[in-house]
Amino acid sequence: MALLQIAEPGESAAPHQHRLAVGIDLGTTNSLVATVRSGLAVVLSDELGRPLLPSVVRYLADGSSEVGYEAQARQAFDPRNTIVSVKRFMGRGINDLSDREALPYAFASGEGMLRLATVAGLKSPVEVSAEILRNLRRRAEASLGGQLVGAVITVPAYFDDAQRQATKDAARLAGLPVLRLLNEPTAAAIAYGLDNAAEGVYAVYDLGGGTFDISILRLARGIFEVLATGGDSALGGDDFDRRIFCWIIEAAKLKPLSVEDASMLLTRAREAKEYLTFHGAAPITARLGSGELVDLTLTTETFAEITQTLVAKTIQPVKKALRDAGLSVTDVKGVVMVGGATRMPQIQRAVGEFFRQEPLNNLDPDKVVAVGAATQANLLAGNRAAGDDWLLLDVIPLSLGLETMGGLVEKIIPRNSTIPTARAQEFTTFRDGQTALAVHVVQGERELVSDCRSLARFELRGIPPMVAGAPRIRVSFQVDADGLLAVTAREQTSGAEASIVVKPSYGLSDDEIAGMLKESLTHVKDDAQRRALKESQVEAQRLIEAVRSALTADSDLLAADELARIDSNIVRLQSAALSDNRRQIVLTMDDLESATREFAARRMDKSIRRAFAGRNISELDGETTIAKSGEAA
Amino acid sequence: MAVTLSERAASHIANYMAKRGKGIGLRVGVRTSGCSGMAYKLEFADTALPDDIEFESHGVRLLVDPKSLPYLDGTELDYAREGLNEGFRFNNPNVKDACGCGESFNV
Numbered sequence: 022m023a024l025l026q027i028a029e030p031g032e033s034a035a036p037h038q039h040r041l042a043v044g045i046d047l048g049t050t051n052s053l054v055a056t057v058r059s060g061l062a063v064v065l066s067d068e069l070g071r072p073l074l075p076s077v078v079r080y081l082a083d084g085s086s087e088v089g090y091e092a093q094a095r096q097a098f099d100p101r102n103t104i105v106s107v108k109r110f111m112g113r114g115i116n117d118l119s120d121r122e123a124l125p126y127a128f129a130s131g132e133g134m135l136r137l138a139t140v141a142g143l144k145s146p147v148e149v150s151a152e153i154l155r156n157l158r159r160r161a162e163a164s165l166g167g168q169l170v171g172a173v174i175t176v177p178a179y180f181d182d183a184q185r186q187a188t189k190d191a192a193r194l195a196g197l198p199v200l201r202l203l204n205e206p207t208a209a210a211i212a213y214g215l216d217n218a219a220e221g222v223y224a225v226y227d228l229g230g231g232t233f234d235i236s237i238l239r240l241a242r243g244i245f246e247v248l249a250t251g252g253d254s255a256l257g258g259d260d261f262d263r264r265i266f267c268w269i270i271e272a273a274k275l276k277p278l279s280v281e282d283a284s285m286l287l288t289r290a291r292e293a294k295e296y297l298t299f300h301g302a303a304p305i306t307a308r309l310g311s312g313e314l315v316d317l318t319l320t321t322e323t324f325a326e327i328t329q330t331l332v333a334k335t336i337q338p339v340k341k342a343l344r345d346a347g348l349s350v351t352d353v354k355g356v357v358m359v360g361g362a363t364r365m366p367q368i369q370r371a372v373g374e375f376f377r378q379e380p381l382n383n384l385d386p387d388k389v390v391a392v393g394a395a396t397q398a399n400l401l402a403g404n405r406a407a408g409d410d411w412l413l414l415d416v417i418p419l420s421l422g423l424e425t426m427g428g429l430v431e432k433i434i435p436r437n438s439t440i441p442t443a444r445a446q447e448f449t450t451f452r453d454g455q456t457a458l459a460v461h462v463v464q465g466e467r468e469l470v471s472d473c474r475s476l477a478r479f480e481l482r483g484i485p486p487m488v489a490g491a492p493r494i495r496v497s498f499q500v501d502a503d504g505l506l507a508v509t510a511r512e513q514t515s516g517a518e519a520s521i522v523v524k525p526s527y528g529l530s531d532d533e534i535a536g537m538l539k540e541s542l543t544h545v546k547d548d549a550q551r552r553a554l555k556e557s558q559v560e561a562q563r564l565i566e567a568v569r570s571a572l573t574a575d576s577d578l579l580a581a582d583e584l585a586r587i588d589s590n591i592v593r594l595q596s597a598a599l600s601d602n603r604r605q606i607v608l609t610m611d612d613l614e615s616a617t618r619e620f621a622a623r624r625m626d627k628s629i630r631r632a633f634a635g636r637n638i639s640e641l642d643g644e645t646t647i648a649k650s651g652e653a654a
Numbered sequence: 655m656a657v658t659l660s661e662r663a664a665s666h667i668a669n670y671m672a673k674r675g676k677g678i679g680l681r682v683g684v685r686t687s688g689c690s691g692m693a694y695k696l697e698f699a700d701t702a703l704p705d706d707i708e709f710e711s712h713g714v715r716l717l718v719d720p721k722s723l724p725y726l727d728g729t730e731l732d733y734a735r736e737g738l739n740e741g742f743r744f745n746n747p748n749v750k751d752a753c754g755c756g757e758s759f760n761v
Contacts, residue, residue, distance in 0.1 A: 023741075024734060024736060024739055024740060024741030024742060024743055025694060025696050025741050025742045025743070025744075026696070026741050026742070027667070027670060027680065027696050027697060027698055027742070028695075028696060028697045028698070029697065029698060030681070030697050030698060030699060030700055031697070032697065033685075033695045033696065033697055058740075058741070059666075059670045059741075059742075060670055060673070060674045060698065061669075061670055061673050061674075065738065066738075067738075068737075068738065160738065163737060163738040163739065164738040164739055164740075165739065166736075166739045166741075
């Protein structure tokens with residue numbers, strides 16, 4: 022007999038028509054699945070009552086795989102085929118990994134997303150993540166007694182398009198319809214009901230097993246905006262275990278340990294850490310393989326002392342994130358604690374002291390992200406209570422734009438725009454007779470393409486040959502609710518169209534994103550000057566192109582000395598355009614313009630006199646540059 | 655005529671109501687639909703309707719509409735666990751046969 026849940030008034034589902042939806046926290050170290058049951062968001066445990074699923078997948082020779090605790094237990098024996106922390110590889114190329122040598126995996130070389138060579142064949146991070154998601158999906162279906170209509174999956178706020186797309190692909194592979202990707206800090210804020218709270222700035226402090234993330238969010242009109250993110254991708258609760266481990270070795274004056282002894286003491290260290298959350302002192306006893314007995318007591322004071330530097334290491338990125346957001350501690354209205362490691366009293370104290378307020382910690386920090394995601398999933402699946410009809414919006418983390426002449430970035434969708442969103446801008450050609458246009462989509466905050474991340478390239482072909490600046494090419498950027506981008510370019514007169522769904526082969530690293538945000542803030546003035554210079558250089562090139570094409574068509578209108586004067590001015594401008602002297606470029610451009618004024622007048626007369634004559638429309642091979650509309654010469 | 659709750663069901667309902675933060679009780683009913691004729695309705699109640707028949711069981715207020723009551727008379731609502739799944743179960747003496755999963759039934 023089916024087991025029923027209590028519905029909101031008037032919302033009872035017809036039999037066999039339950040809209041079962043879950044929230045999934047797909048974590049670096051552990052993953053969780055949660056759902057809303059009888060109006061209450063709960064994390065679903067496995068058969069043994071364990072809520073967490075270690076994000077570990079082990080591949081076996083027969084092509085099958087183990088996931089979770091089972092795989093974790095075999096990690097030491099089969100490191101090459103046991104994939105841990107796969108989240109770090111999502112949407113990444115092999116060259117994005119700086120610590121490749123330190124990892125036990127055999128990476129397959131090649132372009133695009135990296136692949137791991139396992140005993141069961143080549144596996145992409147997407148496939149590995151799909152194993153984890155499939156396991157959680159089965160758990161959810163067994164717990165809810167039916168098929169899921171979909172899931173909300175959380176991703177770090179700094180995840181770029183490639184990483185989000187990879188996460189979505191993993192879900193599809195696991196047979197899990199994705200209702201929405203949701204930023205992890207946003208999910209945590211939802212779990213605390215902050216989406217219904219007063220508008221203001223909130224900080225989300227997330228100290229997981231092996232990663233630390235800080236996010237500064239602003240809630241305005243029901244929308245969470247990510248103001249800044251920061252963190253340390255190699256700092257987490259495990260580091261605290263290791264500090265205790267080192268303390269044990271020193272305090273007990275132990276000789277070099279065997280692998281078994283080391284692994285046992287590391288477990289004792291973790292147990293002591295957890296014990297100290299609720300007690301003033303933790304006993305640590307262990308008998309080593311040699312028969313030697315370790316019998317120590319670790320006090321909270323000693324623990325705080327030996328981990329002081331680790332705690333301080335988390336506060337640095339917090340300060341930086343606040344600075345990046347242009348805010349001070351007093352602007353922060355609430356602090357949400359996420360991740361099991363935030364249970365440690367010294368962390369609670371340090372965060373409380375820094376923000377000068379008690380952090381929000383009454384929800385289980387391991388479960389808070391999954392619970393928030395489940396709440397959102399329940400709404401998106403249509404299980405809404407009356408008057409509960411809000412829909413949370415998210416924002417894009419980094420600006421999206423495209424490359425224009427001179428390697429400049431024209432931002433189409435600025436960062437922190439709420440999604441879904443669509444924006445369009447008109448562009449035109451740079452050269453006469455240009456029949457193709459290269460569209461280069463980039464993401465980042467800086468003014469120059471070389472400082473931003475390249476997302477995709479495509480070409481719009483079949484533009485009718487026209488003079489530079491005449492074609493009207495509308496480029497539209499569309500970002501869906503998951504933050505994924507589609508770009509379309511359309512030439513308005515001919516209707517020629519080309520488009521791409523951005524699915525880049527590489528992603529940005531966390532550090533790169535954080536770095537890019539920071540650089541854009543520190544380089545604002547610098548960038549503006551460089552942009553002005555670049556624009557003058559582009560303008561100069563455009564002028565030279567225009568004069569040259571006029572000369573090709575109508576040089577017969579000029580006397581020899583006039584032609585020589587124009588030529589010498591072109592040469593002068595060419596060399597000026599190579600310099601960094603913007604003023605010099607502008608002055609030389611004026612010279613060329615005045616030298617060609619008479620010529621332009623004569624051409625005008627000529628064109629009035631003659632009937633509509635053919636233009637030079639030879640296609641310029643490979644020359645597919647793009648110009649901003651309204652700037653053509 | 656009565657509808658009752660098991661103690662376990664009552665404590666779960668009380669817990670859900672407290673977390674929900676509003677509501678006066680639980681609305682139980684039947685409606686026609688499903689593969690086997692009828693289906694249960696189990697909802698939080700924010701308001702009582704004029705015709706409602708009320709019961710109280712282990713401190714929880716139960717509201718039943720008069721049309722549903724004949725089909726539910728003698729029912730005990732229990733909270734059960736089946737493997738990973740958990741939820742409410744109607745132990746209804748009036749049911750003659752139910753569909754495979756028991757979500758809809760005949761009287």
